[in-house]
Amino acid sequence: MTGFVTLLYKELLRFWKVGFQTILAPMVSTLLYLLIFLHVLEEHVEVYPDVAYTLFLIPGLVMMAVIQNAFANSSSSIIQSKISGNIVFILLSPLSYRAIFFAYILASIARGLLVGLGVYLVTLIFFDVPLRLPLLALLFVILGSGILGAMGLIAGIWADKFDQLAAFQNFIILPLTFLSGVFYSVHSLPAGWQVISHLNPFFYMIDGFRYGFFGVSDFSPYVSLGIMAICLIVISTFTIRLLRSGYKLRH
Amino acid sequence: MSSAIEVKQVCKRYGSLSALEDIDLEIHSGEFFALLGPNGAGKTTLISIIAGLSFANSGSVNVMGHNVITHYQQARLNLGIVPQELVFDPFFTVREILRIQSGYYGITGNARWIDEIIERLDLSDKADANMRALSGGMKRRVLVAQALVHKPPVIILDEPTAGVDVELRQTLWEFIQQLNRDGHTIVLTTHYLEEAETLCNRVAMLKEGKIIALDSTHNLIGKMNSGNSLRLRLLPDALPFPLQALQINYSNGLYELQIADYTQMEFILSTLRSEQIQIMEMHLQQPDLEDVFVNLMRKSRN
Ligand SMILES: Nc1ncnc2c1ncn2[C@@H]1O[C@H](COP(=O)(O)OP(=O)(O)OP(=O)(O)O)[C@@H](O)[C@H]1O
Ligand SMILES: [Mg+2]
Numbered sequence: 422m423t424g425f426v427t428l429l430y431k432e433l434l435r436f437w438k439v440g441f442q443t444i445l446a447p448m449v450s451t452l453l454y455l456l457i458f459l460h461v462l463e464e465h466v467e468v469y470p471d472v473a474y475t476l477f478l479i480p481g482l483v484m485m486a487v488i489q490n491a492f493a494n495s496s497s498s499i500i501q502s503k504i505s506g507n508i509v510f511i512l513l514s515p516l517s518y519r520a521i522f523f524a525y526i527l528a529s530i531a532r533g534l535l536v537g538l539g540v541y542l543v544t545l546i547f548f549d550v551p552l553r554l555p556l557l558a559l560l561f562v563i564l565g566s567g568i569l570g571a572m573g574l575i576a577g578i579w580a581d582k583f584d585q586l587a588a589f590q591n592f593i594i595l596p597l598t599f600l601s602g603v604f605y606s607v608h609s610l611p612a613g614w615q616v617i618s619h620l621n622p623f624f625y626m627i628d629g630f631r632y633g634f635f636g637v638s639d640f641s642p643y644v645s646l647g648i649m650a651i652c653l654i655v656i657s658t659f660t661i662r663l664l665r666s667g668y669k670l671r672h
Numbered sequence: 673m674s675s676a677i678e679v680k681q682v683c684k685r686y687g688s689l690s691a692l693e694d695i696d697l698e699i700h701s702g703e704f705f706a707l708l709g710p711n712g713a714g715k716t717t718l719i720s721i722i723a724g725l726s727f728a729n730s731g732s733v734n735v736m737g738h739n740v741i742t743h744y745q746q747a748r749l750n751l752g753i754v755p756q757e758l759v760f761d762p763f764f765t766v767r768e769i770l771r772i773q774s775g776y777y778g779i780t781g782n783a784r785w786i787d788e789i790i791e792r793l794d795l796s797d798k799a800d801a802n803m804r805a806l807s808g809g810m811k812r813r814v815l816v817a818q819a820l821v822h823k824p825p826v827i828i829l830d831e832p833t834a835g836v837d838v839e840l841r842q843t844l845w846e847f848i849q850q851l852n853r854d855g856h857t858i859v860l861t862t863h864y865l866e867e868a869e870t871l872c873n874r875v876a877m878l879k880e881g882k883i884i885a886l887d888s889t890h891n892l893i894g895k896m897n898s899g900n901s902l903r904l905r906l907l908p909d910a911l912p913f914p915l916q917a918l919q920i921n922y923s924n925g926l927y928e929l930q931i932a933d934y935t936q937m938e939f940i941l942s943t944l945r946s947e948q949i950q951i952m953e954m955h956l957q958q959p960d961l962e963d964v965f966v967n968l969m970r971k972s973r974n
Contacts, residue, residue, distance in 0.1 A: 423779070434763070510759075
């Protein structure tokens with residue numbers, strides 16, 4: 422247990438010590454997104470009756486920040502220690518593979534949660550954003566950032582260079598995020614695209630999270646929750662196996 | 673004697689390159705052991721496999737009786753490794769690093785031991801400095817410190833003195849020798865063969881992934897067939913007849929005589945005295961580990 426706690430503490434300290442880049446910077450960029458989209462779209466779009474586009478947009482952007490930062494945290498931590506070589510200190514230690522996995526994932530969740538909370542609190546200064554079911558919303562943040570933390574771990578283990586990691590981010594994470602309904606309701610899409618959207622796990626994160634705010638969503642939030650829980654279990658099992666196999670880490 | 677490290681028929685390939693071929697090696701508890709060999713011989717590869725940093729293609733390794741794959745946690749708890757590469761975590765200070773490293777091994781509240789290591793490795797001035805602010809040699813000391821936080825019974829040092837100044841090299845070896853006297857098993861690699869010769873009781877020499885010599889340091893040096901030799905500059909410059917049988921070389925006014933054992937010295941000196949020949953210069957050459965090393969490497973090439 423001490424080993425796990427230490428690694429978690431180290432991972433938390435790692436991003437906390439550079440909080441300007443890891444927490445503040447993503448908050449600022451998310452708020453910029455919000456301003457730009459509102460300026461362009463406010464008058465033209467209404468997704469749900471009784472929910473202004475501003476308000477519709479906020480949970481999506483919060484969740485997007487959560488997703489990106491949870492991914493960035495574990496992936497950048499792993500690849501940095503791989504490239505600088507100091508990952509040997511973890512590999513030499515008797516830390517179990519499960520302990521390593523959970524420490525990285527929890528640090529990702531913590532960073533996702535901090536950035537998400539930060540963005541939400543700042544928007545409260547300008548808008549009156551309801552939060553009907555805070556616990557449900559929290560659960561979505563935890564599951565979502567857990568899944569992304571695991572994806573970050575996989576990407577960090579797989580990538581040998583920062584470019585490869587950037588490619589993973591640009592060709593997988595970013596499209597999945599943008600096509601998940603951050604900026605629109607999938608119901609506004611043609612039927613074919615709706616089906617494809619439902620294959621995107623990020624859709625359930627954003628849609629369910631939004632339900633936590635307004636009590637309305639495209640899809641049943643409890644089914645979304647179930648789907649995400651299954652995703653998290655599957656990806657966690659896979660990632661722990663990957664760590665155990667020594668893939669790319671113990672060549 | 674129980675074994676600290678047991679390597680059985682380990683093979684490691686990188687593509688078509690065979691980095692280790694059928695390595696069998698047993699290092700006993702309490703030994704001070706040297707792993708020697710030229711660059712690329714496979715020393716680091718073998719250490720990585722013992723440490724679980726790399727998996728062998730075949731064979732098995734135990735550390736203090738624990739298999740490094742199936743009982744990796746027990747094996748790693750018993751092992752402290754000083755890696756050859758100068759790696760460090762730029763986010764932390766020396767003391768933070770050592771505290772975190774202890775935590776990985778499940779240890780808390782060992783501040784006194786950490787202080788002791790810091791002091792013994794002459795890092796006190798830098799204990800609260802960020803790792804980035806340390807010189808190369810200091811980073812190397814931190815690597816040594818990190819390997820010792822959990823007081824492992826088996827300590828492997830992969831070229832711990834590369835880039836370390838003379839003074840620290842001595843304090844480092846004193847510290848390591850004390851650990852060895854306290855019962856820790858020490859394995860080291862070094863390219864400074866006199867270090868291995870003075871410190872280690874047993875030596876394995878590796879070449880191209882194979883062990884080409886494995887014996888006590890004493891025996892290895894004793895086996896050198898050249899034995900001791902004596903070089904003399906004489907006045908007048910003439911070797912008396914009785915000594916000519918011993919001569920193996922003459923150059924620049926120096927006669928080189930082969931001596932099988934030291935009792936011959938008396939014979940040589942008395943012969944010279946009776947011929948009234950003065951000794952102007954004298955060197956006694958004993959074979960050292962370096963001669964053994966050079967000799968073995970040359971032989972295995974043919
Ligand atoms: N990751 C790797 N991929 C491919 N080849 C490797 C790898 N690591 C080591 N080798 C090769 O394996 C052989 C043994 O290397 P190793 O690092 O064990 O040598 P060494 O005895 O430690 O040498 P040195 O004294 O230079 O440290 C070398 O030929 C090296 O090129
Ligand atoms: Mg080496």
